[in-house]
Amino acid sequence: MSEYLMEVKNLATHFRTQKGVVKAVDGVDFKVKKREILAIVGESGCGKSVTSQSIMRLIGNKKNEEISGEVLYHGENLLNKSPHAMRNIRGKDISMVFQDPMTSLNPAYNVGTQIAEMPAIHEKADKKTAWRRAVEMLTKVGIPSPKDRANQYPHQFSGGMRQRGVIAMSLACDPDLIIADEPTTALDVTIQAQVLNLFRKLRDETEAAIVLITHDLGVVAELCDKVAVMYAGKIVEQGTVEDIFDRPKHPYTIGLLNSVPVPGNRERLQPIEGQPPNLHELPEGCRFAERCPFVMDQCLKQQPELEPTDFEDHTAACWIEDKGGLYERYKGTRSSRRSEKVL
Numbered sequence: 001m002s003e004y005l006m007e008v009k010n011l012a013t014h015f016r017t018q019k020g021v022v023k024a025v026d027g028v029d030f031k032v033k034k035r036e037i038l039a040i041v042g043e044s045g046c047g048k049s050v051t052s053q054s055i056m057r058l059i060g061n062k063k064n065e066e067i068s069g070e071v072l073y074h075g076e077n078l079l080n081k082s083p084h085a086m087r088n089i090r091g092k093d094i095s096m097v098f099q100d101p102m103t104s105l106n107p108a109y110n111v112g113t114q115i116a117e118m119p120a121i122h123e124k125a126d127k128k129t130a131w132r133r134a135v136e137m138l139t140k141v142g143i144p145s146p147k148d149r150a151n152q153y154p155h156q157f158s159g160g161m162r163q164r165g166v167i168a169m170s171l172a173c174d175p176d177l178i179i180a181d182e183p184t185t186a187l188d189v190t191i192q193a194q195v196l197n198l199f200r201k202l203r204d205e206t207e208a209a210i211v212l213i214t215h216d217l218g219v220v221a222e223l224c225d226k227v228a229v230m231y232a233g234k235i236v237e238q239g240t241v242e243d244i245f246d247r248p249k250h251p252y253t254i255g256l257l258n259s260v261p262v263p264g265n266r267e268r269l270q271p272i273e274g275q276p277p278n279l280h281e282l283p284e285g286c287r288f289a290e291r292c293p294f295v296m297d298q299c300l301k302q303q304p305e306l307e308p309t310d311f312e313d314h315t316a317a318c319w320i321e322d323k324g325g326l327y328e329r330y331k332g333t334r335s336s337r338r339s340e341k342v343l
């Protein structure tokens, strides 16, 4: 048996559109171990949601959607499963939490019924047992007066409580893996903190692995074990939280760290200039080349693949050989660019 719960290999999701083929995900590899929290980070539009929805086979069912590669879950390729088999896996073995809780909640049913549905469908639990489980899950996610709240409808819940309700639903069948796509983005700051505390609790109390898609590097630093950095449909760097925050090797990762507030980073924020490439007119070489302060000839000609760095399991897709000290050099390059502009 593999030590990995899930291995995603060369996953590609392409959409055929009138403008051409959109390569939203274009050869993504990552692995998740039991109990591990993997963060997927990257700018808007880089393919994070399409990756997670492809894994869950929520994408790939329409004529213009093409998925290739492998998603090995307990060694079996989810991409070969029948829609029926996938319905059984979703919610039971792998569950998903979306950004907007109303994607998962039906306004016409009370929250308890919707949570109870999970054990009723997947475990054939009788009505009483399923309801008891719903109340238990609401308790677990910190909803006050869970017995009463279970009888209420989504509109009677606050935003944060709705997202907790969705997380309760995702936990109801004791999944191996939870994929959470920006679970806190739609919430206000105090509620975000509550939901993150809940994830912290889950990390400590459940056996489940979590794939957390987020824009928030602060959350990553605090909560996650490993990080995959995506850019224009590909993973450009992967490693432990320490690898990514303390010794980043890809100029894009460095740019990302410089452009968002990260605990402990007191430097002035410097956004990455320029835009990611158009996904249906991708360059031949490195996709970050156009924005990279260290761009070389080779970068324009050939796409780099993820290669090991000095640390085990820390990989980066970049042609620069000597990546040590790149972090410092990057800062220098960017501030001089800035002053050139001012002059």
Ligand SMILES: Nc1ncnc2c1ncn2[C@@H]1O[C@H](COP(=O)(O)OP(=O)(O)OP(=O)(O)O)[C@@H](O)[C@H]1O
Binding pocket: 015, 017, 022, 024, 042, 043, 044, 045, 046, 047, 048, 049, 050, 051, 279
């Ligand atoms: N059905 C579709 N047809 C064509 N293009 C699509 C389709 N779905 C997604 N895309 C494109 O795929 C790219 C990746 O989208 P995705 O939603 O995965 O981004 P993301 O990284 O999750 O961004 P965000 O951080 O904003 O949520 C985007 O450019 C998007 O426009």
Ligand SMILES: [Mg+2]
Binding pocket: 048, 049, 050, 181
């Ligand atoms: Mg998204």
